[in-house]
Amino acid sequence: MKHCLSVLVHTPAHSQVAKPLSYWSEQPLAPGSLVRVPLGKRELLGVVWDTPDEAQAPNPPEADKIRPLAGVLGGIAPLNAAWRHLMNFSAGYYQRSVGEVALAALPPQLRELSPLQLARRLKRHASAATQAQNSPENATDLVALTPDQTRAIAQFDADTRPCLLFGATGSGKTEVYLQCVQRLLEQSPQAQALVMVPEINLTPQLEARFRGRFAPRYGEQALVAMHSGMTPAQRLQSWLAAHSGLARIVLGTRMAIFASMPTLQLIVVDEEHDPSYKSQDGSRYSARDLAVYRARLEGARVMLGSATPSLESWHHSRPANEGGRYGRLTMASRIGHDQPQDLGPASPSRPRHGLPLVRRVDMTHQPKHCVLAPPLLLAIAERVARGEQSMVFLNRRGYAPVLHCADCDWKSECPHCSAYRVFHKIDRTLRCHHCGYAERVPRACPACGNPDIAPLGRGTERLEEHLGELLADVRSPQGEPVRIARIDADTTRLKGTLASQLAQVHDGTVDVLVGTQMIAKGHDFRRITLVAAVNPDGALFSSDFRAPERLFGLLMQAAGRAGRDAEASGRSEMWLQTAHPKHPLFEALKQHDYPAFAEQQLRERAQAAMPPFSFQALVRAEARTQEVAQGFLSAASTAASAMPETEPWLARVTLYPPVPMSIQRVADVERAQMLVESASRAALQSFLAAWHGALHATRSQAAGRGLIRWAVDVDPLSI
């Protein structure tokens, strides 16, 4: 007897094929089974999908069009119902086809290998599995937890909701994750834990800590990594280990949220506020939000950790009697410092123990055009002389953001983008950071021939040069000249260079480290006693309402780099150069008072009905002309207003007019966007689902002519 199966294949987001396809199979196959199917002239990986109850096996003539499966990937257990549910949800919520979402969630080699090649891999995998040992007696003794840590874990155990672990940098959050994972693995011999970190740069550090703790107990195979820096073969290996249950712990970046883990019981999201949890292309999912969803779906626990939580998570963790849905676990002091006696939320402005002193330099009172204020420079020089390290950061790479002719006002605009090309002195190029277009620096002004064109503003490259000049006479305790290093996307382009540069900082062969936000994140520098933000003001007045939140998080995180060594923390400092020293953001930062900052921001957001008090989606359109891009959006908007008004959610959704994106043109493509907003997430979701067809139809009508691409971004991070 032949069986008719629904099979998902990888379909482009906007293709006509959004649903599973039908195939004949000689044998019944459970949903979640991996198969190979013919599609046109190709043969693809497919996943047997659940068939809706009402769907009957078709009769001729439809039945004659259905082709048989090309093969079954034996040896791999079917993906379970929870995983399939997660794919369906993710596709629906983020407005993508489930075929795209589900197949992209599988390791690429699964798509590429022939059944024979795969069978060989599985054999190797199985032999590795038999070597796995389980020998808790190998384990080294655990550290004694601090009272903060003990309380946080007890609270987590007592709660059943998602929990936000709100702990200063260095307060021992990672140790809490380790403990929670450990207890889980001990309690139930099958249980799996998923631990997520924002960036691959940070995975090696965390992986080393987890490996050190768990490999002696459960064997090397018990922990696998999952991130985009791995080879396809490694990714397949990790995936199989997670899927088979061999791996007890999966440690990965945002993609790991889709890992098949049949016995998942705990999800940890470290640095939960980090923007890199939100995918910025394809299906624009938020791995943090999906973690909360997935935990509920699978009956697993979820812990979100941060020193500067996203305002969404902070708001969710307000007291239950005010509507909070998450637990909040607070750890206020750094390890190695006295615990404050009373941690009640009633004293949020209490200065945090062991955190650096924040000093604001009023740049309006400094010499004109000075890059580094004299007192800051002096403080850096003193540290060099004492053999301590300083970290100076500026969120702009290159030498200068613009090259300028004072005679005719020419500026180094990119011919393909509405942005300036950045001057890179090291190879004397003008490079566009949006489209990559690069040219040699002209000898004279291309417009008027003036040979005297000058850099405007400064980037990290210029700052490094400038510091070298200003600190030329300073000597280390050994009498050596100052050693300055720079870390940004330009210096770390080659694989492995970031790691080696960071190692230099750790070794102490660097006195002053200059860099972009790359250096502010996570790295555990022991000897840094001064951190300086050269020009943080830009984000204070940004049109993006999330800019202050990001800035505060970044500065707190940067401050956290200083004085991680308890012995040095007494004299560690964070310097801010600003023209607005009295700005509430800096006031809160001075107190290391995230709660005060969050309350103030949430008040503003509530007044303006912005997230988390409203829900948003953006429709983005790209075309050769702004007119076409906006025309598509307008037509889509018109289609929305033609929806039957009987739908109760329609009145709760607001569509704003299409506008050009803030960088309107990139690589000769014009970009526009339209905001959709609602006070109700459910209303917004119902609207988007109903509107989806209209967007596709608009695309194929005249209004969509000339459109290059369009996409919906649900819960966008930047507007």
Ligand code: ADP
């Ligand atoms: P966070 O993740 O909050 O930045 P970590 O977990 O990395 O903090 O802890 C900061 C430092 O304190 C680390 O070097 C860690 O090994 C150490 N540490 C953590 N918990 C303890 C503890 N209970 N006793 C002693 N040292 C600890």
Ligand code: ZN
């Ligand atoms: Zn000129």
Ligand code: ZN
């Ligand atoms: Zn460009």
